[in-house]
Structures are given as C-alpha cells and as structure tokens.
Amino acid sequence: MQNKSLPVLAVEDDSTVLKIYRNILGKSYDLLLADSAEKGLALFKEHDEIPVVITDIAMESPSAGIDLINEIETLSPATQFIIISGLHGKNSVALQTARGKVASLPKPVEIMYLKLALEAAYSRYFDYRLMYGLLDLVAAHPHGDRLMSV
16 A cells, blocks of 8 residues: 555654665655654644654653653544554563554564555554444434444
C-alpha cells in the first residue's frame, strides 16, 4: 500500500536516521520529518489527519517519545505508532510502557520490517476509523440505543 495522500510523521533526533527515512520512505509516503518531540507535536497539530507516527523513545529526555505518544493519543485516538529504538534488549521502563500501545522495532531498523509495520499501522488506523464511524452512525440513528443493545 502506497499512500501519498495521508502523511506519516517521523520524529527522530538523529539527522542521519531522518535522512534515511526521507530517502527510503519519502518515495512511497507523504513524509513529515521532525528532529524533536516538541517539533513533532507541533507538526502533528498543523495537519488534519496523520494516521501513523514513527518515533524514537529517548530523544531530548528518556521519556520524550512516550510523552509524544501520550499527547498525540489525546488528540487523535486512531493514530497508530511505530517506535524504533536502541533500547530493545535493555530493561527500559519507557520501552515496557510503550509496548502495549504501539508497534516496536529495534535500531538499526531493517527497512523491510519498517515498511511492513507501516502497512499494518495504516490498516489498524483505517479499521479503527471504520469501526468508530459505524458506531457513531448507529448512535445517531433515532433508534440507535436499541440497535446498540442487540
């Protein structure tokens, strides 16, 4: 699935990794790049819809990526996250906290796995939007309360 119409936000404080994302993912996706959690959140707020956010965990602070995820989840519960971190294999509290919410890949990431994770994240995003859109339609129906109880 190549989807240039809906952007992917990549947040990473390593400029070399951002260049790799631009060179590899920029060919298939409308890619927004930020070199800090603060800039990533600002970019997220500037756009109407961002289905997937790729982020490192430890950037400016050890919990910057987790804080970013938590902020974005309050703004857009459907947005999916992919964490790419060098903290794999270490007993990291931040990584353990994030594992229940997001897809997680180790650094250095293999591009094939990143692309597969992106496809899965897009699919989860659209499934979420479809499910909650249908629930909203049923709830708005004059007899929605009865339909929901079936």
